[in-house]
Amino acid sequence: MTAREAALNALCEVEEGKNLKDALGAIFEKNEIKDEDRQLANELAFGTLRHREEIDQIIRETLTGDFFSLDIVLKNVLRIAVYQYLFFDRIPIYAIVNEAVNFGRNLKEKGLINALLRGVIRNKRVQVLREPRAWVFRKIIEAYQVEGEKIIECFKIRPTPYIRINLLKNSVEEARERLRMNGLDFRPANWFSEFKSVDHLSLIINSPLMKQGYISIHDEAQGLVCHLVAPKPGEKIVDLCSAPGSKATYMAELMQNEGMIIAVEVSNERLKLVVDNADRLGIRTIRPVIADGRYYTLVGVDKVLVDAPCTNAGVIAKRPEVKDRVNKKVVTRLAKLQYDLLTNAAKFLRVGGSLIYSTCSILPDENEDVVALFLKDNPNFVVEPAKDFVPQGDEFLKVLPCDHNTDGVFAARLKKVE
Numbered sequence: 001m002t003a004r005e006a007a008l009n010a011l012c013e014v015e016e017g018k019n020l021k022d023a024l025g026a027i028f029e030k031n032e033i034k035d036e037d038r039q040l041a042n043e044l045a046f047g048t049l050r051h052r053e054e055i056d057q058i059i060r061e062t063l064t065g066d067f068f069s070l071d072i073v074l075k076n077v078l079r080i081a082v083y084q085y086l087f088f089d090r091i092p093i094y095a096i097v098n099e100a101v102n103f104g105r106n107l108k109e110k111g112l113i114n115a116l117l118r119g120v121i122r123n124k125r126v127q128v129l130r131e132p133r134a135w136v137f138r139k140i141i142e143a144y145q146v147e148g149e150k151i152i153e154c155f156k157i158r159p160t161p162y163i164r165i166n167l168l169k170n171s172v173e174e175a176r177e178r179l180r181m182n183g184l185d186f187r188p189a190n191w192f193s194e195f196k197s198v199d200h201l202s203l204i205i206n207s208p209l210m211k212q213g214y215i216s217i218h219d220e221a222q223g224l225v226c227h228l229v230a231p232k233p234g235e236k237i238v239d240l241c242s243a244p245g246s247k248a249t250y251m252a253e254l255m256q257n258e259g260m261i262i263a264v265e266v267s268n269e270r271l272k273l274v275v276d277n278a279d280r281l282g283i284r285t286i287r288p289v290i291a292d293g294r295y296y297t298l299v300g301v302d303k304v305l306v307d308a309p310c311t312n313a314g315v316i317a318k319r320p321e322v323k324d325r326v327n328k329k330v331v332t333r334l335a336k337l338q339y340d341l342l343t344n345a346a347k348f349l350r351v352g353g354s355l356i357y358s359t360c361s362i363l364p365d366e367n368e369d370v371v372a373l374f375l376k377d378n379p380n381f382v383v384e385p386a387k388d389f390v391p392q393g394d395e396f397l398k399v400l401p402c403d404h405n406t407d408g409v410f411a412a413r414l415k416k417v418e
Contacts, residue, residue, distance in 0.1 A: 314408020
């Protein structure tokens with residue numbers, strides 16, 4: 001299977017409701033695809049989905065006929081080709097047209113593809129982008145009147161991948177040497193020496209260093225959340241929504257593999273991801289528990305991390321399907337779930353313990369508003385300023401995706417005082 005076929009199939013599955021990352025992962029697992037082709041398929045699929053709104057506008061302006069009446073496959077063949085034309089200067093224009101035409105299933109489709117792409121090519125100034133119409137984009141602009149447009153533009157750029165060095169298995173210096181010996185390029189990250197930014201993850205995923213647990217894939221802004229927890233050796237910590245285990249395993253590494261992390265997940269399949277990650281990294285302090293975090297009970301815990309399910313509005317560069325799936329109803333439902341998880345988690349703590357609430361959303365409805373409601377209903381909790389624990393944020397930890405080439409994240413640390 002070629003990269004373009006993989007991207008096309010994945011985009012068609014997204015139209016049917018599947019997550020793009022999952023769709024591509026399943027395709028890669030079932031088919032023999034070279035690493036460089038996997039990289040190209042990722043770029044084509046994610047790039048096309050990120051820019052789909054403006055690409056569809058260009059196609060509608062150029063097409064003679066009704067764009068909405070075209071079937072899913074033909075629409076995505078055209079979208080991928082227009083994306084390549086607008087954003088791939090390394091591929092000759094004639095090659096883009098020829099490759100797209102080859103996807104035509106009959107003479108009529110081949111003729112339509114050829115005519116439309118040549119029409120786009122003749123109108124090279126058609127790249128003017130429309131104002132964002134997606135509900136989540138309007139909410140971002142409403143919440144961030146100064147940075148809103150910049151945030152939306154950064155969602156169209158391929159996100160910077162990060163890796164995390166496992167300090168239980170090697171020092172930063174040893175890991176650097178192992179990375180070099182394996183031909184893996186890396187650069188310093190923003191805040192922590194054990195994090196490195198890389199160009200692509202395709203070589204990392206299949207590297208011996210990854211399989212043997214010397215490194216993990218982990219966005220550095222998500223790592224900031226773990227530092228806000230400030231886990232210490234010997235502590236008893238609950239990670240209430242733990243899968244896939246990046247935060248649980250990083251906290252275990254920061255605790256030097258001493259203490260206990262209770263990893264709670266409602267799904268057995270997702271909990272297995274946590275267990276597999278811990279095994280790969282040589283971590284023995286994680287205790288997996290299958291439970292609904294809204295109803296799980298425990299007492300006497302030092303710290304609880306509630307990394308709550310959210311809209312993913314801070315990681316749209318990685319999850320471009322979010323912009324078409326998030327609306328007011330979705331946010332209202334998630335905010336209720338987030339509040340319920342936070343309220344139940346508060347019961348686990350000993351007096352003096354800390355509750356850390358985090359999301360990868362940048363919408364206040366899921367962040368500041370949830371925390372404010374919790375504090376109103378739980379006067380025995382106070383905010384511990386994030387600036388006392390991490391090099392980012394003030395009262396709360398907040399990283400916008402346009403600031404440091406990382407995920408957008410929010411986190412609050414709340415102390416139980418009585």
